[in-house]
Amino acid sequence: MAPESVYIHIPFCARKCHYCDFTAYVVGGQPVDEYLEALEREMARMVEEIPPGKIETIFIGGGTPTVLTPRQMERLLKDVRRYFPVWSDRLEFTVEANPGTTEPEKLAVMKERGVNRLSFGAQTFRPDLLSEIGRDHGVDEIADSVEAAREAGIDNVSLDLMFGLPQQSVADMEEALVRGLALGPDHFSVYSLKVEEGTVFHHKRLQGKLPLPSEDEELEMYLLTRRRLEEAGFLQYEVSNFSRPGRESRHNSTYWMNQPYYGLGAGAHGYAKGVRYENVRGVGEYIRLSRSRRPIAGTHRVSVAEMMENHFILGLRLMNGVSRRKFAELYGKPPENVFGSVLEDLQKQGLIRKEEGRYRLTERGLLFGNDVFAAFLGESA
Incomplete structure (x- = not known):
């Protein structure tokens, strides 16, 4: 897309x-x-x-x-x-x-x-x-x-x-x-x-x-x-x-919402075709490289496992949270099949809640958001 x-x-x-x-x-x-x-x-x-x-x-x-x-x-x-x-x-x-x-x-x-x-x-x-x-x-x-x-x-x-x-x-x-x-x-x-x-x-x-x-x-x-x-x-x-x-x-x-976007300019980040990229930061280098190619410093192809982690890490920042149905449509399985123990543990700690088919931060979770987000890293492998 x-x-x-x-x-x-x-x-x-x-x-x-x-x-x-x-x-x-x-x-x-x-x-x-x-x-x-x-x-x-x-x-x-x-x-x-x-x-x-x-x-x-x-x-x-x-x-x-x-x-x-x-x-x-x-x-x-x-x-x-x-x-x-x-x-x-x-x-x-x-x-x-x-x-x-x-x-x-x-x-x-x-x-x-x-x-x-x-x-x-x-x-x-x-x-x-x-x-x-x-x-x-x-x-x-x-x-x-x-x-x-x-x-x-x-x-x-x-x-x-x-x-x-x-x-x-x-x-x-x-x-x-x-x-x-x-x-x-x-x-x-x-x-x-x-x-x-x-x-x-x-x-x-x-x-x-x-x-x-x-x-x-x-x-x-x-x-x-x-x-x-x-x-x-x-x-x-x-x-x-x-x-x-x-x-x-x-x-x-x-x-x-972890959607693709163009990123242009020195130091800009972008995400397209499943690849995250970062442009060179220096103005002079950016100008020089742009004469012959896109001035990219590095690229990273995002694996499906990383996409699923990002889906929760980024999506939980929104008060609307993460839809179970949308996750299943995108990745072919419900989030509990991927992050079951993480979701259960975070709910026990009172940091997230499940309601109306969505996972959302609780009031307590808002205050400890970084701990919530970090819990998903490396858990989808």
């Missing part, structure tokens, strides 16, 4: 955040136009090798895609339309954005070229904490950017928030939720800080200079988030994601 979702990576930022381990580079001095040329070459090779069908979702992420100039953004979006020309009537077309980087001319270009959803990285509403984590925007720019998006006719807006940040309190998280809700977004992605190797925060932690909240405080922030957003009419449809009814991220659901 041809992928119906497209991910495009723009690896440039005005400044790299202190927690970020993504493929991202400070934009100053980078060959941005040459990178866009390389992206076009990769698109051409990709659709020749795996012709697209009707595209349901497009997601341009990063980095910060909105560091592109209006001219560069228009070029990119024209190329997307050229190589992926057949769009669903329900197309969800998202661009990630940093507050303060969406001036009217750029928004007009995005709107004209089909973008209908923006995901803003707000992260927190405490000014000094924004600076502490390396963000290059202020609190006022969050509201200004959301308003500008709506004025441009892009009314599907998501906000990213983080918890467990250095010196962040539960009261800080409550203020972020109150101020975020006041902007009237359609969706929230709320993530806990993960200190990744090689980041500024990792070096600070090694030096004993990263004052993080306690585990109890972090848990309280997560529970507060769930409670406040539910009270405001948001549905939690995934471990870290909340939306107004009908505004779930359909693109991200592609990943959680």
Whole structure:
């Protein structure tokens, strides 16, 4: 089946955040136009090798895609339309954005070229904490950017928030939720800080200079988030994601439902024809390789056993859980024949429940999700 979702990576930022381990580079001095040329070459090779069908979702992420100039953004979006020309009537077309980087001319270009959803990285509403984590925007720019998006006719807006940040309190998280809700977004992605190797925060932690909240405080922030957003009419449809009814991220659901997708750009990952692949991370190497071939760093053919594991590991992230019937249709046997002891043990621990033909995380399972997911690794062999 041809992928119906497209991910495009723009690896440039005005400044790299202190927690970020993504493929991202400070934009100053980078060959941005040459990178866009390389992206076009990769698109051409990709659709020749795996012709697209009707595209349901497009997601341009990063980095910060909105560091592109209006001219560069228009070029990119024209190329997307050229190589992926057949769009669903329900197309969800998202661009990630940093507050303060969406001036009217750029928004007009995005709107004209089909973008209908923006995901803003707000992260927190405490000014000094924004600076502490390396963000290059202020609190006022969050509201200004959301308003500008709506004025441009892009009314599907998501906000990213983080918890467990250095010196962040539960009261800080409550203020972020109150101020975020006041902007009237359609969706929230709320993530806990993960200190990744090689980041500024990792070096600070090694030096004993990263004052993080306690585990109890972090848990309280997560529970507060769930409670406040539910009270405001948001549905939690995934471990870290909340939306107004009908505004779930359909693109991200592609990943959680283990469906194929195109991945384009430096460091991008994709999944097609039963093969997962990863592109090279370096901008220069990506540009160079794209002149002669797809700039792939490595591939991995997914076995049926791994597909079944991923089906549960990813599917249980969704509040709707994993359908027994769907699993049996895909793999020719019910999940109990593959993961019987794992499912039984997780139910005994109160981490998952079986109801209405589906396996779902319990309230307790939500808090220990990583333990649940890890239980399936290597169990389908």
